[in-house]
Amino acid sequence: QVQLVESGGGSVQARASLKLSCAASGFTISTWSMGWFRQAPVKAREAVVCIDSDGTPCYADSVKGRFDISKDNDENTLYLQMNDLKPENTATYYCAADPSTPWWKLLVPSQYKHWGQGTQVTVSS
Numbered sequence: 001q002v003q004l005v006e007s008g009g010g011s012v013q014a015r016a017s018l019k020l021s022c023a024a025s026g027f028t029i030s031t032w033s034m035g036w037f038r039q040a041p042v043k044a045r046e047a048v049v050c051i052d053s054d055g056t057p058c059y060a061d062s063v064k065g066r067f068d069i070s071k072d073n074d075e076n077t078l079y080l081q082m083n084d085l086k087p088e089n090t091a092t093y094y095c096a097a098d099p100s101t102p103w104w105k106l107l108v109p110s111q112y113k114h115w116g117q118g119t120q121v122t123v124s125s
Helices: none
Strands: 003-007 010-013 018-025 033-039 046-051 057-059 067-072 077-082 091-098 119-124
Touching (some): 018 119
Antiparallel strands (some): 018 077, 033 046, 046 057, 091 119
16 A cells, blocks of 8 residues: 655754655656655645656745755655755654645645654754
């Protein structure tokens, strides 16, 4: 079955960098759409970045220029590179995947069928 396992979270100071990984199994990431989402306490889950099956990325406005998404098809792993982290980036970060989400809906959490368990990122000032 489909499984997504995130790793790489931690506690860092503001302006630091972190790289999150999402190891996928049960499907081939090169053929699915995938995304990174985050959820802070008492806030709704929101999109961070996404990538379609062709490798075209999309970004939430708040992270453009600081965060980047990539994937290693050989390792079947998705990555999120986060630079210049800010305290407001503190949240649980989730990896998501879906076989048929259209490109214009890739930043919509409800469009994804499969989710990982999340990894915590805490940024202190």
